[in-house]
Amino acid sequence: MAVREAKPNLSHAQVSELVRRLYCLTDSEIHPLPSYEDQNFFVSVSEGGEYVLKVMNSTDSQNPTLLELQTHAMNFLLQRGLPAQTAIPTKTGVLMSLEEIDCGFGPRKYLVRLLTYLPGTIIAKIPSSPAILYEVGKMAATMDNGFQEMEHPNLSVLQRDTFNGGLAQIPLLEKWLSAIDGDPMQQVVKEIIAQFKAEVVPKMANFRKCINHGDFNDQNILVMQDDQSQYKISGILDFGDMSSGYYIFELAITIMHMMIESTTPVDVGGHVLAGYESVFPLNEAERDCLFLLVLCRFSQLLVLARYAVLQQPENEEYLALWYSRPGIKYLSLLWELGKQEVERTWFECAKMYSDQH
Template structure:
């Protein structure tokens, strides 16, 4: 979690100067895009073309190896036919540039990248159908499979042992629990952490390993309508949470985030599960832990975004999208329904898809 001073706060003039100096481009339009810990801008240039300028927070900018690997992963997926962004080289031929910039609290160093702009609207803004939820699950599994083919000398940096948003590191939430003091869900989250240690950790040896996108959520998936007015995935954004993990993590993350946009949240998991298993069927240990891992992801989002608001009060409007949306209500709903009932809904739905094929 980046501290408040870590989040960049560039002015339009500073963005314009970077575009000109690093890429020899002349901006015709600059507008801010939402971001959790970094700063993103849509940039249209008079030479023709639309881009996203990403300014990485100063804390993460201290790990250029990880950022370079994330950028490599985006380019790799693009080469494999996935709708991922690619990085535009600077005029000196680099994927990114470390810039010292004063955003109002003294000069700090920020890594800057210019990425291609992908068309479409975030899946959060559409009414999710079973068909698009199935595609989300299928895309998540296909992406994880393709990542197995990716080679890079620094893949080891994806281990990220102290990454608080990593599903392998749910116990790290304990030190952030004071951020939700007074919230009735604090006790529930504490019990979920205890369950994770007792039930998920012993089964991890049976989980299949992969590289996770790590944040395959409703804000990071773009969709467009085809000629039949059906939605298809047109973009995969934000690889900042990439880490070494497990296939089941990607699935749990996707289910949790897609639930919070749905009028029938519990049903969402079955459609995404069906899509995921059409590519990568789960084993017994993974199936047994799916419900708990979805609860864990809900807990991470609730606690860590509340903590981030304490660190970045000026960014509360965006951060509140995560903790004040139906997410808390749905975590409570899942907790009350319990594993047996939710598993039955999800796995019976997935079985119906298999029966149809």
């Protein structure tokens, strides 16, 4: 099936019908929300309440066990006091429903969930500051630590060995390097992949394992101002990239994404690292690989987003978030500065936090 046929394309009338039939609710407002592979809608209902209707793509809808586990993880975090969404049961009491819908290319089956709507602004839209970056790092580690306590009979489905978005799969990028033919960064990405094989793979035995959110990015973190006008995290979104991984993977992914919106990108890593280590201090092997893993995440998103645009040209505006000028510019900047210089900036900044405590 072509990628663009896997993504749902429901009309407002189809969304309204689903909400009424599955949840016995009457919509008063519907508008689309950004999404890459799935389709998300904000839904306000006349009975009172605001929700997100999430319609999974037809490919992922074939793996209900994984989606059920993601839903379980959201509820688990919420019960532990973290600001995650929770799924609303249908009128028959299930948390997701497999629906056959025709979006214009024949009937396909899509898993549908109605999630609570979390208030706030995505962190990409507020000025970056050391305080909020520290909070992001702290939240990432708190989430990873929380997942260590999560129980579920199907946790093994998170061993996603062929999942392209996982940092363990960096060598798979070689298959899609042609998507950046002609880009001067192609040679840099090749060298980063080679360094991953030579320097990260041998040390992975010393990385501490955990379940990763896997996409703790500037579009998936909501913030709100408190009474002192300080920004606090009010929502954690999109658990679609959850997988078994390592603490250091979560941290590297988080640092990379927080850099995208910053005017001082090199400084970002130190503040996020300090927040993360306030909950979960890194060991020597993890610290030694952090810089390269951040480069790997930049490379991964550059290659996969460019490849996806070739498959889904209609999604270019959304995908451009991941291969836009800042992303390429910051990857190039880190590469030119080098491991020693960037690590010095990050580790000295993080040490300042620990010295204050």
